[in-house]
Amino acid sequence: xxxxxxxxxxxxxxxxxxxxxxxxxxxxxxxxxxxxxxxxxxxxxxxxxxxxxxxxxxxxxxxxxxxxxxxxxxxxxxxxxxxxxxxxxxxxxxxxxxxxxxxxxxxxxxxxxxxxxxxxxxxxxxxxxxxxxxxxxxxxxxxxxxxxxxxxxxxxxxxxxxxxxxxxxxxxxxxxxxxxxxxxxxxxxxxxxxxxxxxxxxxxxxxxxxxxxxxxxxxxxxxxxxxxxxxxxxxxxxxxxxxxxxxxxxxxxxxxxxxxxxxxxxxxxxxxxxxxxxxxxxxxxxxxxxxxxxxxxxxxxxxxxxxxxxxxxxxxxxxxxxxxxxxxxxxxxxxxxxxxxxxxxxxxxxxxxxxxxxxxxxxxxxxxxxxxxxxxxxxxxxxxxxxxxxxxxxxxxxxxxx
Numbered sequence: 001x002x003x004x005x006x007x008x009x010x011x012x013x014x015x016x017x018x019x020x021x022x023x024x025x026x027x028x029x030x031x032x033x034x035x036x037x038x039x040x041x042x043x044x045x046x047x048x049x050x051x052x053x054x055x056x057x058x059x060x061x062x063x064x065x066x067x068x069x070x071x072x073x074x075x076x077x078x079x080x081x082x083x084x085x086x087x088x089x090x091x092x093x094x095x096x097x098x099x100x101x102x103x104x105x106x107x108x109x110x111x112x113x114x115x116x117x118x119x120x121x122x123x124x125x126x127x128x129x130x131x132x133x134x135x136x137x138x139x140x141x142x143x144x145x146x147x148x149x150x151x152x153x154x155x156x157x158x159x160x161x162x163x164x165x166x167x168x169x170x171x172x173x174x175x176x177x178x179x180x181x182x183x184x185x186x187x188x189x190x191x192x193x194x195x196x197x198x199x200x201x202x203x204x205x206x207x208x209x210x211x212x213x214x215x216x217x218x219x220x221x222x223x224x225x226x227x228x229x230x231x232x233x234x235x236x237x238x239x240x241x242x243x244x245x246x247x248x249x250x251x252x253x254x255x256x257x258x259x260x261x262x263x264x265x266x267x268x269x270x271x272x273x274x275x276x277x278x279x280x281x282x283x284x285x286x287x288x289x290x291x292x293x294x295x296x297x298x299x300x301x302x303x304x305x306x307x308x309x310x311x312x313x314x315x316x317x318x319x320x321x322x323x324x325x326x327x328x329x330x331x332x333x334x335x336x337x338x339x340x341x342x343x344x345x346x347x348x349x350x351x352x353x354x355x356x357x358x359x360x361x362x363x364x365x366x367x368x369x370x371x372x373x374x375x376x377x378x379x380x381x382x383x384x385x386x387x388x389x390x391x392x393x394x395x396x397x398x399x400x401x402x
Contacts, residue, residue, distance in 0.1 A: 011062040011063075012059045013060050014057050014058070014060075015057065015060070015130075016055060016056070017057065017058055017124070017127055017130055018055065018056040018126045018127065019053075019054070019055045019056075020053060020054045021053055022050065022051055022052060024050045025050075025051040025052075025053060028042055028043060028051060028075070032083050036081040036082070036083075037081060039081075039083065043075070048074065048076075051074070051075045052072055053072070054070065054071060054072045056068065056069065056070050056071070056124060058130060063098070064097035065095060065096055065097050065098075066094075066095050067092050068092065068093040068127060068130070068131070069089060069093075070090040070121075071087065071089055072090050073085055073087055074088065091121055092105040093113065093122065094110075100153065101153045102153050102156075104117055104121060112153060113151060114149060114152070115147045115149075115150055115151075116148035118138070119142065135156070137155065137156075137160075138152065141155055141160075143163075146166075146167065146182065146192060147166055147170065150170070167179070171192075172199065173205060176206070177205050177206070177208055180210055180213070181208075181213070183210050184213040188214070190219070194222060197222075198225075198226060201225050201231055204233050205234055206234075207233075209234075211238075217242060220245065220249070220302070221241070221248065224245070224248035224251075228248060230248065242351075246297060249293070250294075253290055253293060253301050256302075257290060260286060260287075262287050263286050264285050265283075265285060265286060265288075265289075265304060266307070266308045267307060268310040268326065270373065271326070274324070274341060274369050275313075277368075278362075278365045278369070280315045280316075280317050280362075281315060281317070282313055283307075288314075289301050289302075289304055289307070289314060292314065292316055292321055295349075296320075296347070296348060296349050297349055298321065298349075298350065300321050300323070303323075311325065311327075312344060317354075317358070318358065319348050320346060321345075321347055323343070323344040323346070324341060324342075325342055325344045326340070326342075327339050327340075327342070339373070340373060341370055341373065343359070343366065346359055
């Protein structure tokens with residue numbers, strides 16, 4: 001396969017790291033030599049990717065720069081059934097020794113090489129072996145999931161060569177606090193993003209515990225605290241934390257009620273259909289949500305944006321509030337790609353859990369409904385309801401939102 005050197009430099013040595021051959025390609029060329037028309041029929045009957053061959057080269061330069069280049073060679077046919085080869089440079093991993101910088105060049109554009117990008121493009125074992133022989137610290141970055149967004153340039157320049165230094169850099173705190181954040185982030189990935197957005201709100205960080213970060217009210221409390229310019233004490237116990245959350249929530253609801261006019265929510269069709277199927281009361285206005293939140297002393301009154309985007313729908317079932325979602329549940333087998341209705345939250349007054357008997361009853365309705373949800377598979381990620389669906393639903397129910 002033809003090797004390309006984009007900068008036409010001569011101060012380098014090239015090393016072939018890997019090569020991929022195609023048996024189908026070799027067979028196609030044999031057929032082509034005998035009959036071009038038959039070869040074209042075979043070619044167009046298969047995926048063109050089956051006839052591609054690739055190779056990976058390293059170019060090491062005298063100034064200690066290097067490039068890892070992935071080449072592909074594709075086959076194609078002209079209008080006259082003449083076969084021809086097309087060479088392509090898929091991507092280049094670039095290291096500049098003078099600036100200790102790593103880049104990825106793809107489609108003519110340069111971008112910093114992050115740990116995640118490294119995993120995506122340097123997956124070949126021989127490529128990884130070559131790079132790890134030069135930069136052994138890359139192994140630590142690959143083994144820690146939290147490093148995905150960090151560039152290799154940052155790691156090298158700041159000498160973040162071990163796990164301890166990496167997590168201190170990620171969270172911007174001392175090692176003991178970083179250990180707590182790392183422990184919880186492994187089981188709840190949103191913690192890292194929450195910390196990045198709201199870390200300025202917390203004080204008494206030396207008192208931070210995994211239990212504090214696992215509090216299901218944490219995310220909403222951070223949002224309210226930021227709105228009212230309040231701080232969050234990491235030394236608070238569960239009872240004091242909940243009291244702080246409830247105080248801010250009531251202030252939040254008062255502001256919303258003062259300035260937010262009544263409006264119908266853009267409830268997605270799948271949730272309206274489930275409401276008809278189950279007979280459960282679905283909340284269809286912003287004031288419905290606010291009233292439910294005030295009655296139950298929880299945060300559902302702030303869920304209008306999520307309902308309008310199709311992320312969820314809120315039901316009031318007896319003395320409990322159901323947060324229902326149509327998506328792929330986190331605990332589903334990753335191989336399964338089907339969206340289904342599932343319970344995200346089911347809570348009563350002050351965020352107490354719904355009783356097991358009621359939970360089981362609702363789950364049974366959901367399971368039955370899910371047997372016939374394939375008609376919703378073509379819905380977009382952000383649901384767009386048919387304009388008259390909600391009006392029709394209200395008319396059928398004979399009830400208006402208050």
